[in-house]
Amino acid sequence: MLRYLTGAGFFAIMLAALNPAAAADAAAGKTKAAKCTVCHGLDGLAKNPDAPNLAGDSANYIRKQLDAYKSGERKDPQMTIMAKDLSDDDIADLAAWYSSLKVTVEMPK
Amino acid sequence: MLRYLTGAGFFAIMLAALNPAAAADAAAGKTKAAKCTVCHGLDGLAKNPDAPNLAGDSANYIRKQLDAYKSGERKDPQMTIMAKDLSDDDIADLAAWYSSLKVTVEMPK
Numbered sequence: 001m002l003r004y005l006t007g008a009g010f011f012a013i014m015l016a017a018l019n020p021a022a023a024a025d026a027a028a029g030k031t032k033a034a035k036c037t038v039c040h041g042l043d044g045l046a047k048n049p050d051a052p053n054l055a056g057d058s059a060n061y062i063r064k065q066l067d068a069y070k071s072g073e074r075k076d077p078q079m080t081i082m083a084k085d086l087s088d089d090d091i092a093d094l095a096a097w098y099s100s101l102k103v104t105v106e107m108p109k
Numbered sequence: 110m111l112r113y114l115t116g117a118g119f120f121a122i123m124l125a126a127l128n129p130a131a132a133a134d135a136a137a138g139k140t141k142a143a144k145c146t147v148c149h150g151l152d153g154l155a156k157n158p159d160a161p162n163l164a165g166d167s168a169n170y171i172r173k174q175l176d177a178y179k180s181g182e183r184k185d186p187q188m189t190i191m192a193k194d195l196s197d198d199d200i201a202d203l204a205a206w207y208s209s210l211k212v213t214v215e216m217p218k
Binding site: 026043044045046049050051052053055056057058059060061064073074075100101102103104105106107108 | 135152153154155158159160161162164165166167168169170173182183184209210211212213214215216217
């Protein structure tokens with residue numbers, strides 16, 4: 001089958017294979033984020049003073065933190081539990097969702 | 110001198126002694142945050158994909174993370190260095206500054 005792929009198609013597939021974030025699905029991430037909203041808010045702004053805002057954080061940062069909670073490198077009573085059953089796809093989708101939220105800041109006078 | 114204090118004045122002093130955040134100074138935090146802006150942005154929105162947004166995060170969360178970096182409980186190549194010389198007042202002021210920034214989110218259509 002490979003010989004039917006154009007050069008560009010082959011390149012895109014190789015890129016997707018090398019970069020898990022390329023397969024990330026923000027819409028799927030929004031659905032998967034349902035359990036996150038209790039602390040991190042529907043809009044990614046935290047409702048719990050022990051939780052950070054996630055809206056507009058880079059996908060790279062969110063993915064690294066979820067990986068770190070999953071591996072135990074970073075520990076938190078809530079997040080250690082929340083992250084332990086996330087797949088790499090779940091993590092990529094959640095990172096895509098939260099990083100897609102556009103944030104603006106009003107600076108104090 | 111204590112006998113010249115009103116009840117309310119005494120109460121305020123006891124409260125400040127019990128709650129380090131009561132002494133936090135957001136304006137001082139803005140000045141102290143100069144070295145943070147390279148990665149976390151002038152407005153608390155990260156310029157570096159390895160760094161999180163800080164704008165509007167709770168003072169409690171920011172304080173806990175800086176304490177954790179300072180103690181070594183949380184590790185990061187940049188933040189371990191940045192946090193090690195921060196005093197408790199520095200941390201309270203930085204937390205007051207970033208938490209004072211008002212954030213709004215535009216949800217995707």
